[in-house]
Amino acid sequence: SGQLMGSTETVEVKDLSTIPFPYVEEDMVDLEHKIIYYESSRGCPFSCQYCLSGNKNTVRFFPQERTLKELQWFIDHKVKQVKFVDRTFNCAPHHHRPLMEFMRDADTETNFHLEMEPELMTEWETNILCETPPGRIQIEVGVQSTHKKTLDAINRYNDWPYIQKAIRPIIEAGRTHVHMDLIVGLPYENKARFGLSFNDLFSLQPHALQIGFLKLLKGSGVRRMEEYQYISDPLAPYEVLTTHVLPYKDIRFLKHFEDVFERFYNSERFRTVFGYIGSKLIKEHTDTSIASEDTATNHIPPMKKYDPNKVETKKDAFSYFCEMTQAWLDAGHHKVNLKDIDQIEFLYNFFLSKGDKVAAELLQYDTLVSYRGKVRSEAVGLPKQTKELLQEGEAFWRNEEIASQYIPNYTFKEWRKIRQQYVEMPMSKDTAHVLGIENVPNTPFTVVIDVNKEVKPFIRPEIEAC
Structure with missing residues (x-):
């Protein structure tokens, strides 16, 4: 009759096994060979201040036997990709390791997309991602920034040398697609300092380097941080427009930067040429790494302090793609739709x-x-x-x-x-x-x-x- 039955109060589901499987046979008529969104857990053990998922620092899991059965159902229906929406897929070995072994050993063309926290990756996770069949698993690794002052402000911890040790072998093995993330607009990260974070991640040459822009979500910690002078779009998803160290003109340029980088590097159509360019930039530029005031240890080679006011020809990746972005803007290509050629x-x-x-x-x-x-x-x-x-x-x-x-x-x-x-x-x-x-x-x-x-x-x- 269209009337609500029972309590109208919003409460957390304590037993996830009571939630029904969201897909039925009829769905597969339209969803076969397409991306399926799926969850095996809810919540997050972390409390990053730009995110809402970790507000309670708790994680609940769907029963493992049920999850394995549902993954097999996707495989049987020849789903193109199962994209896990778990905020931190690898937060509990008893849960995620049997799932990853199942994915590795399955007889399927289905791809599994996992959001993984690099700080929690051990040799076990690195090894399995190095040996899994090519194209079977892809991981999204949220680093967001390599600037310690920035990370402290948003209640996040990154051990960059450890992250490199965990992720580099996976990229070099070439079996698992690695997608790494940065966020524009975090505290204390101006354009030049963002460039250092970009160079750090680029030095690993991930298959994709995603550049996102801070969203000041209602209920998030950053929305209450008045000291960083945030101005955001008043409409959802409340994307950042300016910060205490990042003026609007820089955010606007980085928007175009992200577009150019997405078209050419992240598209992977030009993997050979950008692999060559990336290797050359990394080799030539011996200064780019985490800023010396961040962590002076575990970084080879040692770097000089970055001076954004010093006029010199830079050969780092961020400067290179800034030049490309400026050439794109000068040609007016941001105003028109261009064909591939x-x-x-x-x-x-x-x-x-x-x-x-x-x-x-x-x-x-x-x-x-x-x-x-x-x-x-x-x-x-x-x-x-x-x-x-x-x-x-x-x-x-x-x-x-x-x-x-x-x-x-x-x-x-x-x-x-x-x-x-x-x-x-x-x-x-x-x-x-x-x-x-x-x-x-x-x-x-x-x-x-x-x-x-x-x-x-x-x-x-x-x-x-x-």
Whole structure:
């Protein structure tokens, strides 16, 4: 009849087993192969002042047997991704470890997304995430800041050297997708200091580095912290507009920074080129780390105190992406919707403007393999593949015995098939080395790129036509 039955008082459910499973068979008609949100626990053991989840510092768990049964139900229904909404998935070993073992050992293509607290990660969690089947698990690691004064103000503790020790092997193993988080607008973190936090996380080269903006949620501790002079959007979710150390113009710039970084780095379409750029920036910049006034221990190499007023050419990651963001704004790209090829052209020209030919060529490679050869433009040095271009190496493509040494089970059928899968392009020695190509000659050469990535790039041998 539409009337409430029983008490109207809002109370916490003490026994989570009494809550029914939220999905039924009929749901899977629309949700199969899509993301499913799921919880195996409620609450959080921490009390970060920007969040509401840890207000009571308690965590309740759904029964383990039930949880495993429900995860199997998702697997049986071929769910694309199960995204756990547990605020701290790894807060209780008796609960999360059997679940992670189940995920690792399951016979499935389903991906499981977990929010994990790096401070609670032990060698056990690191090891299982290093050995799990590729693509099975992805983790979201909320660091938020590496500035001790900031962390103290929001009642959060981060041991950055420990976090690096726990997370770096997982990223390097390459089996688990690692997504790390920062928050713009926390106390005592101005633009320059945020840049140091950014550089710290970037030094691990996570698969994605998410930049969020502080929300002054009703009931949160930061909303009551008048000393930080917060001004926020009056409409939900009450996003920060200015702080005691971060003026609006800086927040606005960081909004554009986040957009540019999300488009190019976090999209992972250009993983090769940004892996190269990231490694180079990390190697060149020996100053960027946690600020020396934070924790002088456990940081290698030692760093100089960052002076935002000192005019110098910086080679750290934050400065690099600030330059990219400014170039994006100067071109007016923030005002229009750009096609993929237009965004690639922007990147290509940006790399050339910095004299980075290797990055430009790696961008060409990433474009070919990310878009399966379907996105081409003369403006980025990728003309449309033609029969005439391929026929320059006709002797190679028609010689099945030689070509099969590079492409297993190769047979020559027709130019159209070759043109769809393989692209020939000139390349510099340095770029070839980055791509792991062997036996690079000192003379000009042509590299064959398989847009399906079934074979690694190789130098096409010069064969005289019969």
